[in-house]
Amino acid sequence: xxxxxxxxxxxxxxxxxxxxxxxxxxxxxxxxxxxxxxxxxxxxxxxxxxxxxxxxxxxxxxxxxxxxxxxxxxxxxxxxxxxxxxxxxxxxx
Numbered sequence: 001x002x003x004x005x006x007x008x009x010x011x012x013x014x015x016x017x018x019x020x021x022x023x024x025x026x027x028x029x030x031x032x033x034x035x036x037x038x039x040x041x042x043x044x045x046x047x048x049x050x051x052x053x054x055x056x057x058x059x060x061x062x063x064x065x066x067x068x069x070x071x072x073x074x075x076x077x078x079x080x081x082x083x084x085x086x087x088x089x090x091x092x093x
Contacts, residue, residue: 022053022057026049026050026053029049030049030050036048036049041092041093042092042093043093047093049090052089052090052093055089055093056082056085056086056089056090059082059085059086059089060082060085060086063078063081063082063085064078064079064082066078067081
């Protein structure tokens with residue numbers, strides 16, 4: 001199988017490693033504390049830890065795409081904004 005079309009840089013490898021680490025961390029968290037107590041936050045529907053992780057990852061992608069579309073600045077700003085958004089989601093959603 002030829003994968004030369006994909007630009008496998010250290011940034012790409014780091015991205016996939018972080019996603020794998022997050023999923024592994026959530027799996028271990030669920031093993032240690034099952035259930036996690038679903039709750040109703042500001043969105044007014046019940047969410048679990050996995051739901052909040054999914055919302056965070058999805059919005060992180062949108063934040064980065066928007067950053068690329070509307071800014072010439074470094075992506076570190078989008079990464080910081082994504083981390084702040086994820087912290088807010090896990091706190092209030």
